[in-house]
Amino acid sequence: MSAHRPVPPSVLRSLRGLALGDAFGDRWFHPPVDESSAAVAARLVRPGPWYWTDDTAMALVLTRHLAARGEVRPAALAREFAAEYTAVPHRKYGPSMHRVLRAVQEGADHVAVTSALFGGQGSHGNGAAMRVAPLGAWFADDLAAVAEQARLQAAATHAHPEAAAGAVAAALAAAFAVRGRGSAAPGRAEFLREVAGLLPDSDVRSGLRVAARLPAGTSVRHAATVLGSGYRVSAQDTVPFALWSAAGHLDDLVEALWQTLLGWGDLDTTCAIAAGVVAARTGPDGVPAGWLAAQEPLPALG
Template structure:
């Protein structure tokens, strides 16, 4: 993994930490309720396994490495299907089980993804959850970050709001990477800079609302207003995750605890926030217990 840009690796590791940390909380909240979250009780599992969020981000980073930062959609579709076939028990959503099985069986990916949900395509958050390292890769060119994020998103999610969510996360990670070594942008400025490059729609509206929220806004109120992924859609996940990230661009540890407090699709909101924040901070300051607990990432070389 040493041949990849440092910010890309940082973002990928931050995404994986957020994913693995957040994913543990589904079980904790079922067993122990919100008191454990309020007390910030660490997950007790010996290994914090990451989910499909990280599995797909690994595929995307391999694709970027082989393509010099450019996404070959046909190749990416086959890579995603192959990764799914190798380890399909990573928490993939129901529609992605169908999509990736059919692509793996040889069906054209464009027809498969366009046919989802009566021809509307999925507007889920899967295209966005893997996009942060791509933004870190293209931090020097925001147009490229947006364009390549849209290309990779369309491979699995046909709905324009799902693609817009991927673009939003990539832009946020690119902006976070640009700020490395300098002062963190103010939350309203950071989110406004993301929103101004998004197409009109629900994701853009959500990010703009997030940018206008008063500094004193509680995480519970933000989750209620923006949505924290209970509907598992791009518009219902991305604005909240970016709001959390934008308020913690100097503190990955606190940012992940803050994000998980909004409940919802916890592994994915934390993966998005972690990927964005770590593009600026790296992951070295996370507690040693976290580094020991998180499932390692596999060697990251072009396949």
């Protein structure tokens, strides 16, 4: 194994934003809140503590993996995900990930396990996308590397091409956010078209193209209805909405989170994806101190 690499500031920004979004979004599930709640309308955040979920747990593993190896090695990454899962299994992993990670921890080959899911199609869940924004920040100088490394990290747990496409899209969005830091933010449609233009033919790419064509002034609820907001927990119905939300608020992490929340659906994951992208550009600028105090702290990366 090569020497440990320092984690770049852009990666730390993205990781911290992802964790904040994950914890912020998940907190609205406990207890559940009606979408018309006065608390939502008044922007009254939920009381702490805000615990993060598997989105952040896996993003931490992925970031440590890159620091240790400099690139994604899917078999090793699968084992590292499984070890983290075994140590702390209560982070709200999805049903298929329980099966995958338990099997890998018991010594099974990750390719055989992931390929066998859902009648041999593999999972097209949003798990490979929810954790990947810091990787996009890590390789932001090389968009081809972003796409390839995002695809490889997806392969550790997801065999379906839509899951890989969702991961590549989220990673590319984070890379574009890093590359644009210090300059004016692009328009929402332009940003989404840039990401879609580098994706393989997929439902995720089609969803991003639809998102790019939504008129200015489209409400969050309408966008969520058209694009999906994670109710199916798939890459196809999660990533286009999360990136549409991020692309409209690239300079305002707090606003990105409130707007993403209004899409409901898989709140921890849509907020994690959107915040991981936006924070790669903004860092924690403008985040209320109370939010940061309420959030479960991140462990050291060393």
